[in-house]
Amino acid sequence: xxxxxxxxxxxxxxxxxxxxxxxxxxxxxxxxQEQPKKIAVIGAGIGGTAAAFYLRQEFGPGVKIDVFExxxxxxxxxxxxxxxxxxxxxxxxxxxxxLHMKHFIEKLGIPQRKDVPxxxxxxxxxxxTFEESDWFIINLFRMLWRYGFNLIRMQMWVExxxxxxxxxxxxxxxxxxxxxxxxxxxxxxGNRFLTLMNQTLEETMMSDGFSQMYxxxxxxxxTRVNYGQSVRVHGFVGAIALAGxxxxxxxxxxxxxxxxxxxxxxxxxxxxxxxxxxxxxxxRPSKTGxxxxxxxxxxxxxxxxxxxxxxxxxIATPLHQGKSDISFSGFSxxxxxxxxxxxxxxxxxxxxxxxxxxxxxxxxLASEFTVSDILTTDSKGSVIHSLSSLDPVHIPAGYxxxxxxxxxxxxVFSPQPxxxxxxxxxxxxxxxxxxxxxxxxxxxxxxxxxxxxxxLHNRLYYLNTMEWAGSAMEMSAISARxxxxxxxxxxxxxxxxIDQEDLHTRLRGEx
Numbered sequence: 001x002x003x004x005x006x007x008x009x010x011x012x013x014x015x016x017x018x019x020x021x022x023x024x025x026x027x028x029x030x031x032x033q034e035q036p037k038k039i040a041v042i043g044a045g046i047g048g049t050a051a052a053f054y055l056r057q058e059f060g061p062g063v064k065i066d067v068f069e070x071x072x073x074x075x076x077x078x079x080x081x082x083x084x085x086x087x088x089x090x091x092x093x094x095x096x097x098x099l100h101m102k103h104f105i106e107k108l109g110i111p112q113r114k115d116v117p118x119x120x121x122x123x124x125x126x127x128x129t130f131e132e133s134d135w136f137i138i139n140l141f142r143m144l145w146r147y148g149f150n151l152i153r154m155q156m157w158v159e160x161x162x163x164x165x166x167x168x169x170x171x172x173x174x175x176x177x178x179x180x181x182x183x184x185x186x187x188x189x190g191n192r193f194l195t196l197m198n199q200t201l202e203e204t205m206m207s208d209g210f211s212q213m214y215x216x217x218x219x220x221x222x223t224r225v226n227y228g229q230s231v232r233v234h235g236f237v238g239a240i241a242l243a244g245x246x247x248x249x250x251x252x253x254x255x256x257x258x259x260x261x262x263x264x265x266x267x268x269x270x271x272x273x274x275x276x277x278x279x280x281x282x283x284r285p286s287k288t289g290x291x292x293x294x295x296x297x298x299x300x301x302x303x304x305x306x307x308x309x310x311x312x313x314x315i316a317t318p319l320h321q322g323k324s325d326i327s328f329s330g331f332s333x334x335x336x337x338x339x340x341x342x343x344x345x346x347x348x349x350x351x352x353x354x355x356x357x358x359x360x361x362x363x364x365l366a367s368e369f370t371v372s373d374i375l376t377t378d379s380k381g382s383v384i385h386s387l388s389s390l391d392p393v394h395i396p397a398g399y400x401x402x403x404x405x406x407x408x409x410x411x412v413f414s415p416q417p418x419x420x421x422x423x424x425x426x427x428x429x430x431x432x433x434x435x436x437x438x439x440x441x442x443x444x445x446x447x448x449x450x451x452x453x454x455x456l457h458n459r460l461y462y463l464n465t466m467e468w469a470g471s472a473m474e475m476s477a478i479s480a481r482x483x484x485x486x487x488x489x490x491x492x493x494x495x496x497x498i499d500q501e502d503l504h505t506r507l508r509g510e511x
Contacts, residue, residue: 035059036311036491040297041067041269042276042326045075046091046256047463047476048316049263050100054484055314056267065267066308068299070275073264074257075317077473080434082352085392087409089348089436091256091473096248097162099169100477101259105252108262113253114395118372122221125381127361129217131371150214154242157208161196161239164189167503168478176500177485181451181469184482185236187501193236197469198447201238202231221375225386227471228346228415230378233444240470255393256473274301279460280329282309295460312487316463316480318343319452322439331457339452341468343439349412350390351423353430355404366405383422385413407431441471454479454486461487 039055041048044067052065072078079086094101105112122130133139143151167188171177178184185193196204201223202215210219219242220231226241227233233241252258264271278298286292294309317324321338328335357366360374372389376382390409391401402408412418412426417435452465466479489497 036063038064038066038308038310039312039314039487040295040308040310041065041314041316042297043067043075043316043463044069044073044260044264044271045316045476046077046260046473047480048075048314049073049260049267050104050477050480051314051316051463051483052267052269053104053263054481055312055487056269058484058488061268065269066272066310067264067269068272068274068276068297070273073271074260076438076440077255077257077260078436079255079257079393080350080436082350082409082432082434085394085409086255087350087390087411088251088255088393089350089411089434090438090440093244093249093251094256094473095243095246096250097166098472098474098477100481101474104259104263104477108259108266110258110262111253113251113393114399115250116372116391116395116399116401118401119370120373120375121360121371122217122377123360123374123382123387124377124379125383128374129377147211147214147218150210151218153208154205154210154214154219155246157205158239158242158246161189161193161236162243164193171500171503172478172481172485174503175485175489175497176503177482177489177498179455179486179499180453181465183499183501185469187499187503196235196239199235200232200446201235201241204235204238205231216377220378221386224378224382225373225375225413227441227444228344228385228413229444232446234446237444237470240472240475244472251393253394259473272299272301274299274306276326277305278327278329279313281331281457284309293458312459312461312491314461314463314483314487315456318439318464318467319462320442328456335456335460340449342443344441344443345415346385346438346440347412347414347417348436348438349414349418350432350434350436351410351412351427351430352407352432353410353427354407355410356426356428357404359426367403369404370401371404372401383414384418385415387412387426442468444468454483455490459487459491 036059041052048067052067055065076090078090080089119132121128121132165188178187182194205215206212215231222245223229223231223233223238223241226244227237276297276299280296282294282296283291284294294311295313296307296309297313298307319326319339320341320343323343327337355366357364357369374387376385388411389401390411451468452462454461454465456462461483463479463483466475486498
């Protein structure tokens with residue numbers, strides 16, 4: 001599951017640094033006003049822990065931040081231990097231009113995992129239709145021979161989307177935030193981005209001249225491995241999926257969930273292992289003789305039911321069927337417990353076993369088969385989305401990925417749990433199987449209905465609405481930064497920092 005910087009000139013970057021030092025986002029007269037005393041964050045995945053980190057950055061050391069988590073810290077970032085090593089079962093790779101994730105590991109002092117060279121093959125359910133060579137020139141010739149310049153054009157198309165979307169880093173550097181996903185996307189890419197959200201990737205790319213054969217053979221395998229869905233996902237998330245096929249992808253040494261633990265610690269938040277059941281509004285007398293409103297968070301922990309009052313609440317878990325049972329009472333207009341739309345199931349099965357080469361329809365010797373990632377086309381014969389040789393989350397010195405003739409750890413993505421018969425078809429033998437059923441990301445079916453708002457109520461915010469544009473670790477971090485800024489600006493009445501669309505144009509005019 002998966003992964004942007006503005007192209008600035010050296011002069012622009014220098015100007016940004018000078019402006020940042022003269023007028024940092026946090027240094028404003030409004031900070032002399034009374035700060036909130038208590039903030040609740042519901043969910044300790046990458047979004048929730050990043051929100052706690054940024055809320056601390058915005059509101060300072062005086063506020064108490066509680067993070068509620070009913071499961072394990074990391075959420076959909078998780079590992080499983082097999083033998084002496086741990087392996088990723090959830091979100092596994094990060095794009096080289098994901099600036100927030102890069103900032104996190106630098107701030108936390110966590111290194112990137114050592115890179116292990118990899119090769120890709122495409123499987124149509126019967127045989128391998130493409131196998132990457134060790135030689136770049138051979139791969140390039142094969143692609144040009146079969147698909148013309150579609151690959152190069154696809155890279156240019158993805159870059160054109162990412163280059164505009166990465167304006168978000170400049171906006172957030174200057175402390176600007178957005179009240180809805182639509183306003184954020186429109187500020188970055190205008191009507192084009194909203195159009196991408198409302199037509200399929202297939203429609204978008206074919207209108208730009210890509211061939212159906214290229215979409216079926218090369219694009220669909222990428223959307224299947226990254227989102228478990230076909231080229232009929234909407235165009236914006238399709239661009240994110242295709243960016244996940246870039247070179248230079250990286251991961252965190254020791255497991256990507258280490259970032260969540262580090263952010264939680266760095267934010268000086270209190271982790272409350274409990275399931276939140278409901279949120280309601282409570283009115284209490286204030287020191288001035290007037291009344292003040294708070295949010296009552298009701299939850300169930302090991303010792304039983306409890307509740308606490310908060311000035312600000314950030315929900316960092318999906319409010320959708322099968323993902324949340326939080327109810328809201330006393331709100332006008334009412335807040336739904338479940339928003340429209342469904343989350344897509346991907347089953348991640350880790351197998352420590354010996355691959356059956358005949359399953360791939362090849363007579364190649366297993367000792368010579370060094371492909372690490374087998375992607376699949378959207379055909380009737382493909383019962384899996386991908387089959388990957390896994391490396392441990394920590395790469396020891398001298399490590400070399402073994403060929404398919406060795407017993408090793410494989411990760412299978414599939415829409416449904418694998419049967420014993422399917423396992424027997426894929427593996428000659430195995431001694432360990434671990435299955436994780438993820439409601440990992442939304443079903444991206446255009447036309448995209450209006451996404452839920454970031455602002456559910458006056459001081460009640462919803463972080464996971466960003467997933468309906470695209471699900472990735474960096475998208476959660478971007479949303480967390482946006483929500484923290486939004487909460488800060490609305491607390492201090494800084495409306496001029498919200499939903500401003502022309503920042504990049506104004507900056508260009510000043511340079």
